[in-house]
Amino acid sequence: MAELNGKVLPGKILVKPQEAEEKTASGIIIPDSAKEKPQQGKVILVGEAKKEEPMVVKEGDVVLYGKYSGTELSIENEDYLLMSQQDVLYIL
Template identity: 75%
Template sequence: MSTLKGKILAGKVLVKPQAAEEKTSSGIIIPDSAKEKPLKGEVVLTGAAKKDEAMEVKAGDMVLYGKYSGTELNIDGEDYLLISQSDILYIA
């Protein structure tokens, strides 16, 4: 994983999205249904805690998040997704 020197705002999480099909060693499988599928990714960067919300994830955590969460960013040639921590569904 490339090391990012930048930072993000409080309450935010920068995620490196992963391919939806593969089954990781932690065993997360994306359900194959008509419903909106959660996606997974690795946390790369986290912002500071907000006044009413502690940060509960850290860099390296594998997380599930909703399909339409966040904003895509390309930094140093890599694609990332910036989401709010509250968009995270599960931390493997």
């Protein structure tokens, strides 16, 4: 992954989603059409805190988020999600 040049606005985070599972526990290969959208990822960039909301999430954290959270982006042929810190459900 290349170093990203850019800045995230206050209250927002940029997340690299975890890859979707390729096989089930029993070894069955999952076709692309049946793969679940990942709900876990690693925080790559963090914006500044808002006046009324301190930033709890930091770069490098692994987070869980809602199935339809964030906006999908493609930067330098890599897929990312741009979301609000409020979309994060749990920090691992």
